[in-house]
Amino acid sequence: MRSLCAGAVHLLPLLVVLVVTVLSVLASALVASGRRGQGRRLVGATPAETLSAVSQERCHLACHQRAGCRSFNFHPGTGHCQVFTVTACDSSSYIVEPADGWTFYDVVDDLSAESGQTLWSQEACVRDGRCRESCLRRLGQGCRHTQQCQPLVTGVTNCSELVCSCSNAYWRYNETLCMPRYTTLFTDGESWVWKKIVNGMCSTDFRIKSTGTVQVGVFEAYTHYTGRYILKISQTNIYVYRYEYGVSSQHLGTVSKTLETDSRFVRINFNWCSGQLRVSKGLGTTTLFSWNDASPLQPKYLAVRSSGRTAGYFRFAGDLVDPWFGDWSLGRVYSIPRDTMMARRRHEQDFWVEFECRIKRDCNWMAREQTTWHNSNIWKVIIGGWDNSHSAIHRHVSGVGWQSYSHTATPAILSATELRRFRIHFSPQAIRVYRDNQTQPFMEHQVGAPFTINYDGPHMCCNVENVDFRLAQFDAGWGYEGGFRWGENLVD
Numbered sequence: 441m442r443s444l445c446a447g448a449v450h451l452l453p454l455l456v457v458l459v460v461t462v463l464s465v466l467a468s469a470l471v472a473s474g475r476r477g478q479g480r481r482l483v484g485a486t487p488a489e490t491l492s493a494v495s496q497e498r499c500h501l502a503c504h505q506r507a508g509c510r511s512f513n514f515h516p517g518t519g520h521c522q523v524f525t526v527t528a529c530d531s532s533s534y535i536v537e538p539a540d541g542w543t544f545y546d547v548v549d550d551l552s553a554e555s556g557q558t559l560w561s562q563e564a565c566v567r568d569g570r571c572r573e574s575c576l577r578r579l580g581q582g583c584r585h586t587q588q589c590q591p592l593v594t595g596v597t598n599c600s601e602l603v604c605s606c607s608n609a610y611w612r613y614n615e616t617l618c619m620p621r622y623t624t625l626f627t628d629g630e631s632w633v634w635k636k637i638v639n640g641m642c643s644t645d646f647r648i649k650s651t652g653t654v655q656v657g658v659f660e661a662y663t664h665y666t667g668r669y670i671l672k673i674s675q676t677n678i679y680v681y682r683y684e685y686g687v688s689s690q691h692l693g694t695v696s697k698t699l700e701t702d703s704r705f706v707r708i709n710f711n712w713c714s715g716q717l718r719v720s721k722g723l724g725t726t727t728l729f730s731w732n733d734a735s736p737l738q739p740k741y742l743a744v745r746s747s748g749r750t751a752g753y754f755r756f757a758g759d760l761v762d763p764w765f766g767d768w769s770l771g772r773v774y775s776i777p778r779d780t781m782m783a784r785r786r787h788e789q790d791f792w793v794e795f796e797c798r799i800k801r802d803c804n805w806m807a808r809e810q811t812t813w814h815n816s817n818i819w820k821v822i823i824g825g826w827d828n829s830h831s832a833i834h835r836h837v838s839g840v841g842w843q844s845y846s847h848t849a850t851p852a853i854l855s856a857t858e859l860r861r862f863r864i865h866f867s868p869q870a871i872r873v874y875r876d877n878q879t880q881p882f883m884e885h886q887v888g889a890p891f892t893i894n895y896d897g898p899h900m901c902c903n904v905e906n907v908d909f910r911l912a913q914f915d916a917g918w919g920y921e922g923g924f925r926w927g928e929n930l931v932d
Contacts, residue, residue: 470504471551476571477544481513484534491521515542529575532582532602536569544569562587577604578615592616611758625744625927627752630813631781632745633927634763641759642713647705652748658712658739662763663777665904667737669712678719680729695728749814762926770913775906776898781806782926783897790867794914796859799907801828803854805864807896811931817891821864821873824854833871833885845885859910
């Protein structure tokens with residue numbers, strides 16, 4: 441017969457920790473803590489066993505003897521004991537509620553580690569009895585308290601309708617990441633900005649602002665040379681196109697642009713689900729254009745551009761990430777289609793750029809002064825241009841045009857199959873370009889009249905193939921972790 445060897449009661453103020461050691465072949469111990477359960481009890485769960493007029497030690501022993509016991513309620517005044525094979529966090533329908541005279545005891549593995557638990561000092565534990573590490577929740581899992589959701593999720597989250605969810609200003613990428621809605625994407629009047637479509641999105645609410653013409657396209661592949669639906673939005677009309685690369689191009693229709701505005705942003709809803717193209721005002725309440733594609737395209741990417749030498753500002757509701765998002769490896773490679781500059785802000789004027797590049801010709805790096813492409817002062821370092829035979833440094837002077845410097849023979853400097861490393865040193869005095877770890881530049885130019893560099897980044901002009909850059913390995917500022925998002929954070 442089992443015997444109670446030590447009803448060892450540790451008198452933290454009100455008998456809140458019980459340790460029972462039972463002798464059998466081997467000694468075992470059950471530790472139950474009521475440090476966060478005083479004046480409270482677990483309700484909503486069905487007790488595995490109920491006892492009356494028993495001592496605290498007997499209630500504890502009943503828990504020990506019950507297979508799978510995880511918690512119990514005890515009232516010393518009545519000797520009432522409720523033994524559970526669940527604990528507070530096993531269901532959002534279980535509540536640890538205030539109850540005079542009761543104490544809720546949670547079975548713990550290591551009493552010494554109890555106060556080190558993530559939620560120990562937070563309201564979810566102190567008030568609601570949700571203290572265990574198993575009480576932490578990911579998006580889509582049941583909860584009773586927002587604090588259960590926050591430690592495992594990046595981004596703003598809350599416990600809404602008993603489920604961990606992203607806040608209204610955020611959208612769900614996966615079970616541990618909330619991303620902000622309607623962040624501003626900036627386009628410079630020349631280059632496209634690309635995003636990958638996630639979560640099966642086939643309809644998007646977005647806002648645009650520009651004094652020129654903008655394009656919004658959804659593409660079957662991460663290239664211009666693929667099937668795509670395009671909206672071309674001028675100051676007066678919306679033109680809708682369908683392109684099937686190498687097969688056909690169709691102008692599907694023109695819509696007079698009488699759209700809703702939101703703080704000078706025009707609001708549009710674009711739907712392409714199953715080839716059912718719809719262009720609507722605002723959130724889709726008024727349809728402006730409708731066409732059903734008999735051979736629906738399957739877009740996986742979205743790209744935007746402004747033209748007419750004007751800036752474009754775009755805000756999307758969500759479900760868009762950078763094309764390489766999710767690759768957290770140090771050696772991640774960014775692939776960039778033609779007609780793009782992937783820019784970020786530059787604050788210093790004497791700096792090094794280091795990267796690896798893979799392309800058969802034209803590996804370019806651009807640095808410029810103004811936010812928009814046209815009429816900006818620009819440095820363009822061209823490596824392996826002219827069919828991979830020469831390199832040069834070009835300068836665009838606002839109001840004057842392009843000038844070429846340091847035209848240098850560099851036969852086969854690039855490779856279509858391997859990443860090759862280069863370094864560029866920009867300073868107000870000179871621009872110097874190096875191969876790999878070489879100490880002498882293979883190309884340099886004395887600046888003469890410098891301008892302020894506010895933006896720089898890789899540039900892809902005119903190849904059918906994408907150019908591959910390895911950046912984050914050499915500069916963490918090019919990584920998502922370092923704050924980089926393509927097209928974001930470029931304007932105030």
